[in-house]
Amino acid sequence: MSYDWIIDVLFWIAVVFLAAGYVSWRATRLDRLHVRVETARAALDAALVRRAAAALELAASRLLDPATSLVLATAAHEARTADADNREFAESDLSRALRAVVDQPEFASTLAERADGEGKAVLEELSSAAAKVAYARRFYNDAVSQARIARRKLLVRVLPLHGRAPLPGFFEIDDDPPGI
Amino acid sequence: MRVGLVCPYTWNVPGGVQRHIADLAETLIGLGHRVSVIAPADEDAEPPPYVVSAGRAVPVPYNGSVARLAFGFLSAARVRRWINEGRFDVLHVHEPAAPSLGLLACWAADGPIVGTFHASYEKSRVVSVTAPILQSALEKITGRIAVSEAARTTLVEHLGGDAVLIPNGVATERFAMGEPLPGWPGRGGGPRAGGSGGEGEGGALGFLGRMDEPRKGLQVLLRAFEVLGRRRPGLRLLLAGPGDADDVVARVSPELRDRVVVLGMVSEEDKIRAYHSVDVFVAPNTGGESFGIVLAEAMAAGAPIVASDIEAFDRVLLGGRAGVLFPVGDHEALAAAADDLLADAARRKQLSAEARAAVRAYDWSSVARDVVRVYETVSLDSAGVVESGVGA
Numbered sequence: 361m362s363y364d365w366i367i368d369v370l371f372w373i374a375v376v377f378l379a380a381g382y383v384s385w386r387a388t389r390l391d392r393l394h395v396r397v398e399t400a401r402a403a404l405d406a407a408l409v410r411r412a413a414a415a416l417e418l419a420a421s422r423l424l425d426p427a428t429s430l431v432l433a434t435a436a437h438e439a440r441t442a443d444a445d446n447r448e449f450a451e452s453d454l455s456r457a458l459r460a461v462v463d464q465p466e467f468a469s470t471l472a473e474r475a476d477g478e479g480k481a482v483l484e485e486l487s488s489a490a491a492k493v494a495y496a497r498r499f500y501n502d503a504v505s506q507a508r509i510a511r512r513k514l515l516v517r518v519l520p521l522h523g524r525a526p527l528p529g530f531f532e533i534d535d536d537p538p539g540i
Numbered sequence: 541m542r543v544g545l546v547c548p549y550t551w552n553v554p555g556g557v558q559r560h561i562a563d564l565a566e567t568l569i570g571l572g573h574r575v576s577v578i579a580p581a582d583e584d585a586e587p588p589p590y591v592v593s594a595g596r597a598v599p600v601p602y603n604g605s606v607a608r609l610a611f612g613f614l615s616a617a618r619v620r621r622w623i624n625e626g627r628f629d630v631l632h633v634h635e636p637a638a639p640s641l642g643l644l645a646c647w648a649a650d651g652p653i654v655g656t657f658h659a660s661y662e663k664s665r666v667v668s669v670t671a672p673i674l675q676s677a678l679e680k681i682t683g684r685i686a687v688s689e690a691a692r693t694t695l696v697e698h699l700g701g702d703a704v705l706i707p708n709g710v711a712t713e714r715f716a717m718g719e720p721l722p723g724w725p726g727r728g729g730g731p732r733a734g735g736s737g738g739e740g741e742g743g744a745l746g747f748l749g750r751m752d753e754p755r756k757g758l759q760v761l762l763r764a765f766e767v768l769g770r771r772r773p774g775l776r777l778l779l780a781g782p783g784d785a786d787d788v789v790a791r792v793s794p795e796l797r798d799r800v801v802v803l804g805m806v807s808e809e810d811k812i813r814a815y816h817s818v819d820v821f822v823a824p825n826t827g828g829e830s831f832g833i834v835l836a837e838a839m840a841a842g843a844p845i846v847a848s849d850i851e852a853f854d855r856v857l858l859g860g861r862a863g864v865l866f867p868v869g870d871h872e873a874l875a876a877a878a879d880d881l882l883a884d885a886a887r888r889k890q891l892s893a894e895a896r897a898a899v900r901a902y903d904w905s906s907v908a909r910d911v912v913r914v915y916e917t918v919s920l921d922s923a924g925v926v927e928s929g930v931g932a
């Protein structure tokens with residue numbers, strides 16, 4: 361009598377377990393990447409909202425001349441209300457408007473002196489908000505590119521490990537911060 | 541904010557990454573954040589109160605030099621415990637691609653993780669082979685920082701994705717003033733034309749860095765000194781950094797040996813004094829340097845600089861405005877550049893002022909502000925750093 365078939369069965373059970381373990385590990389990794397994309401997107405949206413708010417605050421602060429206020433307020437409002445298709449353009453326009461305003465000669469030093477340092481605080485908030493947009497966007501695109509690379513892998517295409525998660529897209533804007 | 545910093549290299553061995561972490565930690569504490577650093581440390585070392593030891597590191601060859609790294613089950617367990625007890629808002633891992641505590645921390649934690657990449661190197665086969673192993677741990681980093689354009693390029697080429705650029709910081713104030721070492725005239729004196737060769741009459745060149753590490757380029761400087769030492773009788777060479785002193789002196793021609801002073805490993809104070817002891821500071825690095833903290837420190841001390849024209853130095857020295865650049869590895873060009881500078885006191889003075897001004901952009905106060913912005917960006921609405929499930 362031979363018990364070879366038992367060995368065979370045990371072997372195949374082990375193979376199935378290992379394969380299942382590997383697939384589940386890959387699925388966990390992919391899921392983690394998708395969660396990271398979502399978290400990064402939330403941080404990016406928050407940073408964009410905060411930057412628009414800082415621009416609006418500066419526009420409404422009565423520290424600026426009315427023309428400058430109008431330029432800033434319009435750009436910030438456009439960025440806040442743009443639909444998904446026009447979002448990237450509107451946010452880029454806000455970046456350009458901020459640079460056009462802040463990079464004028466003597467702008468920062470003049471504003472800093474106004475209203476007992478209130479100008480300085482508003483400027484500091486704007487500088488921080490603009491820098492964070494640039495950071496948040498880099499982190500988001502970094503997460504997106506890694507998720508997309510993972511989605512291209514053969515195993516993920518054969519077995520739909522990503523479930524119903526949509527393929528994330530990059531967020532491309534001009535986010536050079538003004539030189540404060 | 542509660543910040544956990546992870547240092548991959550032995551705390552009590554001087555190095556660019558360790559210095560970076562110490563300065564960042566102290567600046568952050570100064571800003572009112574709660575900071576804990578985990579690092580490998582020798583048992584007899586007495587690290588500052590904010591450092592938690594992860595045990596001894598083991599010397600292993602890695603990335604072209606011998607690095608002391610901490611790995612294994614014991615280190616992994618200590619990192620886990622530290623993450624559990626620290627309850628950090630943000631975990632900030634340095635050099636996470638090195639097989640040391642940084643990688644272990646990425647493996648052991650979930651939540652907002654910031655990773656700072658210091659090293660830059662040419663694409664190597666080894667790294668291509670290790671990339672899949674690194675990938676699953678490095679994927680957890682939610683915000684990546686590169687300390688230089690070169691480090692960022694390395695990161696993007698090897699691992700894909702992107703990173704924000706936040707340069708290294710220098711505690712410029714600490715280096716601004718210093719007494720020259722005893723027996724060295726310092727820049728107040730300077731070389732005199734036709735010096736007789738007596739102490740302090742022929743000027744002094746300085747070098748700081750690992751002496752047994754070819755990428756630091758000491759061999760280029762020694763070859764240049766063979767030329768320059770004969771042309772300028774009285775010119776002295778001040779060398780500081782870890783490495784075998786006898787071995788270095790043996791590489792110098794016998795008639796020049798008494799003009800080469802090897803300090804070996806120096807304390808922080810002596811290092812600052814060394815920067816102030818020399819007329820020209822030489823950074824002959826041949827590559828692999830992503831920023832050059834030594835170069836920036838020398839600039840903060842106001843030393844006139846001659847440096848090899850690797851990309852990182854070119855950037856820090858504003859393309860040659862804040863220091864003289866020479867082609868990498870070209871000892872003739874180095875000798876010529878140093879010779880010109882030693883002969884021209886006005887130019888030295890001007891370069892010194894330019895260097896002090898240029899290095900201000902790298903001061904820790906501005907660097908720490910940017911790093912905190914990164915922390916705030918990644919930790920928005922997060923519950924903080926938690927211990928990860930095993931394996932995943």
